[in-house]
Every structure is written in structure tokens, then in C-alpha cells.
Amino acid sequence: RKSKDVIAKLLTRGIFANINQPLDPQMAIEVAKEFGSDAVIISFEDEQRQDAVPDLETAAAGSGIPVPRPPIVTVMGHVDHGKTSLLDAIRATNVVSSEHGGITQHIGAYQVEERGRKITFLDTPGHEAFTLMRARGVRVTDIVVLVVAADDGVKPQTVEAIDHAKAAGVPIVVAINKVDKADARPDRVKQQLADRDILIEEYGGKVVACEISAKKRTGIEELLDM
Numbered sequence: 573r574k575s576k577d578v579i580a581k582l583l584t585r586g587i588f589a590n591i592n593q594p595l596d597p598q599m600a601i602e603v604a605k606e607f608g609s610d611a612v613i614i615s616f617e618d619e620q621r622q623d624a625v626p627d628l629e630t631a632a633a634g635s636g637i638p639v640p641r642p643p644i645v646t647v648m649g650h651v652d653h654g655k656t657s658l659l660d661a662i663r664a665t666n667v668v669s670s671e672h673g674g675i676t677q678h679i680g681a682y683q684v685e686e687r688g689r690k691i692t693f694l695d696t697p698g699h700e701a702f703t704l705m706r707a708r709g710v711r712v713t714d715i716v717v718l719v720v721a722a723d724d725g726v727k728p729q730t731v732e733a734i735d736h737a738k739a740a741g742v743p744i745v746v747a748i749n750k751v752d753k754a755d756a757r758p759d760r761v762k763q764q765l766a767d768r769d770i771l772i773e774e775y776g777g778k779v780v781a782c783e784i785s786a787k788k789r790t791g792i793e794e795l796l797d798m
Contacts, residue, residue: 573607581606642683642690647747648733649719650726654749657786658719659693662796664789686796713740717795718770719747722756722783726764734768746772746781747795752788 575591581603582589589595595603597613604611647655662684683690694713716737720730737744746765748758762772762781771777780798784791 577607578603642692643714644692644694645715645717646694646713647717647719648736650721650724650729650733653719653721653724653727653730654786655719658717658747658749658784658792661786661789661792662693684796686793691796713742716740716742716744717747718744719749720761720765721750722748722758722761723750723753725757725761726768731768734770744770744779745795745798746770746779748781748783749786751783752785752790758783 579589579591582595582599585599585603587599601611601613647659649655663682681692681694683692685691716733718730718733718737720726734744748761750756751758762775765772765779765781766775766777770779772779772781774781782791782795782798784795786792
């Protein structure tokens with residue numbers, strides 16, 4: 573159905589919704605019924621399992637062997653630090669297909685391939701959406717890529733992203749972006765992160781940090797490898 577038809581149907585129920593607004597699951601089921609369809613709620617994890625490679629599934633059937641799947645990665649960070657530029661750079665250089673199953677239509681996701689292994693990137697509308705999904709008990713992601721601009725350092729939204737990742741119990745990989753700029757100070761970023769208990773490997777910690785330039789598309793392959 574076209575979005576305008578769904579929006580019109582919601583208006584008759586007194587709900588003023590825009591095209592990107594998430595609906596209460598029960599409301600979505602009821603609206604679908606008005607269009608003559610029976611809808612069911614499928615969690616993101618269920619969808620991932622459905623999208624598992626068939627031959628792997630067959631091989632593992634009944635054996636108790638876990639079926640491998642691509643890790644789900646969410647990119648977070650302060651506004652203007654290059655989240656979108658990084659996603660665009662990854663999409664332009666490594667994208668496997670324009671969309672992955674039906675996920676793209678309602679979340680925004682795509683897969684890339686590095687060394688024969690696939691990675692699923694989630695393009696979430698923001699930290700609020702991440703928090704909302706986590707609040708509903710959904711394990712949204714396996715890894716958070718934290719983008720920090722080398723010329724600007726740790727900012728309020730950077731701290732917010734760190735807090736979200738920690739609360740979700742998700743490992744962080746740091747992408748220090750804009751290292752090509754004349755005033756880039758990646759060492760200052762590493763120190764600021766350490767002050768926030770994000771200790772990178774270079775400082776004796778366990779957090780991986782990669783220096784990249786999304787604009788010049790350098791360091792992207794190393795980031796994907798990590």
C-alpha cells in the first residue's frame with residue numbers, strides 16, 4: 573500500500589503520523605486488517621534467521637551446530653563527525669547489494685563483504701531510535717562503530733553514544749574520522765576516550781580504534797577488517 577493511503581487510514585483514527593513514524597504493533601495489525609491483510613509481528617532477530625544462507629541451514633539442521641550470520645553493526649557518534657559520510661564510503665566501495673531482504677524498507681540496512689565475510693550495517697535514524705528499540709527488549713546490534721572527528725574530539729553526542737553502547741552491553745569499535753584534515757589530533761581523541769573509560773588497544777585496553785578519512789575513503793578496509 574502507498575504510504576499516503578496508510579496515513580489517511582490513520583487520520584480516520586485520529587492519529588497524525590508521518591511517513592517515518594513507527595507504529596504501535598497492535599495498531600499496525602489493525603490498520604493492515606482494514607486493508608484486507610492479516611499482519612504478524614516478526615522481530616529483527618527472526619528476520620535475520622529467515623535470511624540465513626540455506627545451504628548452511630541445511631548442513632546444520634538437527635546437528636545443534638550454530639548457523640553463522642553476518643554481524644549487525646550500528647554507526648553512532650556526534651552530528652557532523654561523519655557518520656553518513658562513512659556509511660556512504662562503505663556503501664560505495666564494498667556494497668553487496670542495494671538492499672538486504674526486506675530490512676531496508678523499514679530500518680535501512682545493507683550488507684558489505686570484506687575478505688569473503690559479510691557485515692550488515694544498520695542505518696538508524698538516530699540515538700533515540702536505538703534507545704527505543706533497546707527499551708523494547710530488541711538486541712539491535714552486535715557492534716557499535718563510534719565515529720569521532722579527529723579535529724573536533726569527543727562531544728556530547730559522542731558521550732551519549734558511548735552510554736547507549738555500554739547500556740546495551742555491545743562492544744565498541746572506534747573510527748577516528750577526518751584524519752586527513754590539517755588540524756586533526758587523533759591522539760587527543762584517544763586521550764578523551766580514555767577519560768570516558770574507552771581504553772583503546774594502544775593504551776593497553778581492549779577497544780579497537782582505526783584512523784580513517786571517509787571523505788578520501790582511506791582506512792575503510794582496515795575498519796571493516798577490524
